[in-house]
Amino acid sequence: MVKVFKVGVNGYGTIGKRVADAIVKNPRFQLLGIVKYTPDYSSRIAFKKGINIYVPAEKWSDFESQGIKPKGTIQEFLEESSIIVDASPNGKGAANLPMYKAAGKPAIFQGGEKPEVAELSFSAYCNYDDAVGRKYLRVVSCNTTGILRILCVLHREFTVKRAKVLVIRRGADPKEDARGPINSIKLESIGDVSHHGKDAMLVLPDVKIISQAVVVPTTLMHVQYLDIDLGQPVTKSQVIEALSRYARILLVDPGKTGLDSTSKLTEAARDLLRGRNDIYENIVFENTVIVSENNVSLLQAIHQESIVVPENVDALYAVANIKIPFEKVVEETDRLLGIGGLKDVF
Amino acid sequence: MVKVFKVGVNGYGTIGKRVADAIVKNPRFQLLGIVKYTPDYSSRIAFKKGINIYVPAEKWSDFESQGIKPKGTIQEFLEESSIIVDASPNGKGAANLPMYKAAGKPAIFQGGEKPEVAELSFSAYCNYDDAVGRKYLRVVSCNTTGILRILCVLHREFTVKRAKVLVIRRGADPKEDARGPINSIKLESIGDVSHHGKDAMLVLPDVKIISQAVVVPTTLMHVQYLDIDLGQPVTKSQVIEALSRYARILLVDPGKTGLDSTSKLTEAARDLLRGRNDIYENIVFENTVIVSENNVSLLQAIHQESIVVPENVDALYAVANIKIPFEKVVEETDRLLGIGGLKDVF
Numbered sequence: 009m010v011k012v013f014k015v016g017v018n019g020y021g022t023i024g025k026r027v028a029d030a031i032v033k034n035p036r037f038q039l040l041g042i043v044k045y046t047p048d049y050s051s052r053i054a055f056k057k058g059i060n061i062y063v064p065a066e067k068w069s070d071f072e073s074q075g076i077k078p079k080g081t082i083q084e085f086l087e088e089s090s091i092i093v094d095a096s097p098n099g100k101g102a103a104n105l106p107m108y109k110a111a112g113k114p115a116i117f118q119g120g121e122k123p124e125v126a127e128l129s130f131s132a133y134c135n136y137d138d139a140v141g142r143k144y145l146r147v148v149s150c151n152t153t154g155i156l157r158i159l160c161v162l163h164r165e166f167t168v169k170r171a172k173v174l175v176i177r178r179g180a181d182p183k184e185d186a187r188g189p190i191n192s193i194k195l196e197s198i199g200d201v202s203h204h205g206k207d208a209m210l211v212l213p214d215v216k217i218i219s220q221a222v223v224v225p226t227t228l229m230h231v232q233y234l235d236i237d238l239g240q241p242v243t244k245s246q247v248i249e250a251l252s253r254y255a256r257i258l259l260v261d262p263g264k265t266g267l268d269s270t271s272k273l274t275e276a277a278r279d280l281l282r283g284r285n286d287i288y289e290n291i292v293f294e295n296t297v298i299v300s301e302n303n304v305s306l307l308q309a310i311h312q313e314s315i316v317v318p319e320n321v322d323a324l325y326a327v328a329n330i331k332i333p334f335e336k337v338v339e340e341t342d343r344l345l346g347i348g349g350l351k352d353v354f
Numbered sequence: 355m356v357k358v359f360k361v362g363v364n365g366y367g368t369i370g371k372r373v374a375d376a377i378v379k380n381p382r383f384q385l386l387g388i389v390k391y392t393p394d395y396s397s398r399i400a401f402k403k404g405i406n407i408y409v410p411a412e413k414w415s416d417f418e419s420q421g422i423k424p425k426g427t428i429q430e431f432l433e434e435s436s437i438i439v440d441a442s443p444n445g446k447g448a449a450n451l452p453m454y455k456a457a458g459k460p461a462i463f464q465g466g467e468k469p470e471v472a473e474l475s476f477s478a479y480c481n482y483d484d485a486v487g488r489k490y491l492r493v494v495s496c497n498t499t500g501i502l503r504i505l506c507v508l509h510r511e512f513t514v515k516r517a518k519v520l521v522i523r524r525g526a527d528p529k530e531d532a533r534g535p536i537n538s539i540k541l542e543s544i545g546d547v548s549h550h551g552k553d554a555m556l557v558l559p560d561v562k563i564i565s566q567a568v569v570v571p572t573t574l575m576h577v578q579y580l581d582i583d584l585g586q587p588v589t590k591s592q593v594i595e596a597l598s599r600y601a602r603i604l605l606v607d608p609g610k611t612g613l614d615s616t617s618k619l620t621e622a623a624r625d626l627l628r629g630r631n632d633i634y635e636n637i638v639f640e641n642t643v644i645v646s647e648n649n650v651s652l653l654q655a656i657h658q659e660s661i662v663v664p665e666n667v668d669a670l671y672a673v674a675n676i677k678i679p680f681e682k683v684v685e686e687t688d689r690l691l692g693i694g695g696l697k698d699v700f
Contacts, residue, residue, distance in 0.1 A: 172581060174520060176539060176570070178539075189572075189617060191571075191572050191573060191574060192574065192615045192618075193570065193572055193615060193655070194614060194616070194617070195608055195614040195641075195653070197641075198609040198614055198641055200642065218644060220579075222653065224539065224570040224571065225537075225571045226538060226539055227537060231539045233520045233566075233579065235518060262541055263545075269535065269539060269541065270540070271535060271540070295545060296566055298547070298564060298566075305566075307520075307541070307566065307568065309539070
């Protein structure tokens with residue numbers, strides 16, 4: 009019989025609410041509940057959905073006065089969880105770590121935390137086997153996840169020597185009505201490189217990865233430009249074929265499908281009635297794949313809100329030390345999230 | 355004594371009005387006037403400025419009824435011009451060519467025309483000497499001009515073998531209130547590459563230049579990512595030093611100046627009281643210049659409305675066959691337009 013792990017999700021923002029929903033879909037895990045600090049609209053929606061809400065003891069009455077009956081306190085949350093997914097705001101995860109350690113509970117952190125928060129920075133296509141049995145994992149950020157899926161697939165197939173990445177970052181998430189830019193293309197950093205490449209190299213240390221980023225006025229998805237030097241000459245069809253074998257990478261032909269922008273991709277996700285119009289897959293624009301000897305470049309769209317959800321679920325398998333091989337883990341995660349089905353549509 | 359050439363500007367849109375103003379500033383040329391087809395606000399402003407307006411004979415009364423007294427007809431415009439700058443809408447230049455030929459007048463076309471419209475596609479830093487004495491030139495488009503300034507400088511100094519370019523294109527010009535996207539990152543093309551690279555190779559045929567482009571919701575400037583393989587290893591300071599020697603390339607350090615976005619660059623141009631807040635220079639973000647052996651990459655901002663203005667003026671020198679060397683031509687063009695002065699400010 010499959011052991012059911014109780015997973016507590018600390019933080020119910022962009023990532024936390026999606027991971028909570030993903031856990032509900034997966035019979036190996038039970039969603040113990042979520043931690044909320046304010047009785048806002050998302051607490052109310054979670055409560056209406058029947059999700060258990062744990063709150064700081066001193067906030068109990070704030071929730072009750074809003075008609076939201078908490079299930080328990082944070083102390084009870086820590087005691088009852090078998091594994092915690094920390095999806096709290098950037099940097100808050102590190103502050104929570106001592107609490108998880110004191111309770112003796114394993115935890116999965118997000119890419120907004122510094123790498124030191126965990127034993128290993130994690131991206132399933134790259135280092136699942138190394139993650140199995142670990143107590144603390146950090147799922148790398150949305151852009152780094154998007155980069156690493158491609159690089160690790162190509163590294164496995166052809167060996168990647170070096171990659172340069174330009175991230176064209178969305179300015180804000182759809183709900184963030186106070187962020188910009190409205191009419192500008194902005195450097196993400198005044199340094200020479202962005203953090204994505206360094207972060208990716210934590211997971212794939214034998215490849216030199218250099219990244220830069222600009223921020224643009226859109227909320228839907230990032231677009232990334234990857235320029236990759238392989239250890240051997242390849243053909244375009246070899247690259248396409250290799251990428252096609254992985255369900256979390258979806259090659260889309262804009263000429264055939266009309267899907268030539270992040271807004272049209274989002275509309276397709278809406279029409280497919282995907283929850284929250286989430287797109288878990290890297291969307292590689294097939295026409296943009298250019299191959300010349302051992303050099304490959306491509307453009308891909310990355311849905312910043314949802315791309316890390318499958319990797320968070322994989323991380324639960326690893327921390328729970330579930331004894332099935334990597335291929336079976338991602339197949340199961342993907343099937344339960346509906347990943348892969350789009351290959352037939354596009 | 356310097357011979358004064360009468361220059362007629364056919365078309366008074368984004369490029370035409372700027373080239374007309376540049377001609378007024380240059381004592382070697384006299385602005386004969388402009389051709390307008392409708393008595394709209396820009397006709398009215400030109401008329402108030404004292405610019406001669408030539409109109410189709412059948413539109414004469416339309417202009418007069420709006421209080422705009424035309425100077426003459428298009429036939430008179432053709433007869434009185436010594437050189438014509440065609441800044442009419444994309445593709446219209448080719449339709450105008452037979453008219454210029456019939457009148458025996460040399461003409462300068464814009465990058466929106468197909469290359470066949472002219473004898474030579476032109477970018478001053480690349481092929482001025484080859485352009486001298488030609489009758490028909492085509493100044494390449496804004497993005498291609500931005501790409502070629504960098505490549506031709508580096509080619510001259512270090513030999514460029516290959517360049518890959520990603521253009522992050524502004525969606526619309528400030529005045530264009532019917533274009534998008536509003537909230538999307540869109541591929542410019544469903545083909546494998548954009549036209550910019552092919553266009554650049556017309557001017558720099560011994561370098562392999564591959565370009566792709568995405569369109570984003572902003573009106574101010576393009577941003578370009580250039581990845582360049584040189585014929586020899588270089589250092590970052592050699593690259594910076596080479597680029598710094600050319601007035602139309604301005605290296606800006608965002609850490610020192612705070613200029614880390616196209617909106618802040620535009621604000622600086624406004625504060626400097628540049629006409630129409632035009633930025634004639636490639637703005638290379640100095641922090642983004644990454645050099646590794648013979649590979650150089652950088653990000654630069656390109657003001658799509660004004661970047662081709664100096665090259666249009668240079669093209670007039672070439673077509674007028676003015677007997678001064680290339681260095682003197684660009685120095686004179688730059689000085690009269692105020693290019694180069696910003697090096698002291700930033």
